[in-house]
Amino acid sequence: MEEGKENAKIIFKKWVSEFSDVLYSWALYKTSSKETAEDLVQDTFVSAYHKIDSFKRKSSPKTWLFSILNNKIIDFYRKNSRVKKHEFKISEMTGYELSDNLFDENNTWKSREIHQIWEQEEHLLDNVDFNGVMANCIDRLPQKWKVAITSKYLTDKKANEICQDLDITVSNYWQIVHRAKLLLKECLETNWE
Incomplete structure (x- = not known):
């Protein structure tokens, strides 16, 4: 021993x-x-x-x-995040509804206005506070969506590996990633000052 x-x-x-x-x-x-x-x-x-x-x-x-x-x-x-503590985790169905609500009946953006946070000159990913807000926004995603996003962007896993882990098809995977990014954008724009 x-x-x-x-x-x-x-x-x-x-x-x-x-x-x-x-x-x-x-x-x-x-x-x-x-x-x-x-x-x-x-x-x-x-x-x-x-x-x-x-x-x-x-x-x-x-x-x-x-x-x-x-x-x-x-x-x-x-x-270390500044995201409002009363926010909740999103269910997968709510995630679909929220991401669908970003588009009108013609599948175009309801708002074409670029939010001011994306016009900042600093590199947001170099900002510790911004990364904290992003981590909490990621944490609010539905579990499958969170795993897909963190696997793709934090661990650099390949799509086919992530699909195996989540037991989903490749087309479902890309849809999840797309919708998760839309919700992350919305969450960041709401919570980042």
Whole structure:
């Protein structure tokens, strides 16, 4: 038993040495804060160390660590968001209704006006507060839609893998992604000042 723990420690030390820089770069890219990125990477390794026995080697250690880090990033933004706390999670049916309501009977935008947040000169994804609002907007999406969006944009999974995970067709997947992006746009325009 002690030998297994020692092997795990050796493997873990190798992972820290091998993947710290790339994990830090990703966290810094996603948060634009050196301190936050350092904390998130440290939290990732702490979690990985405590869960090392659950690593089944179905993916590479790097992929596994990145999935832990991406969850830490999402949690960070969720905790630091300025989205109104009374907002609720949207059901899939409500999601369809809300996204359909953005168009008129001729399937054109009801409003062609570009919202002022999209005209800002700063890169919104470099803004920690904006990313917090976006994380909460993503969290409000129906579960399947949330998984589709986070898998596509945070973990860079391919469409066919996401379809397998969600047990949906490719055309259904693209419809979900499209509708989720519409709802995210609406949520961001409502909640970002």
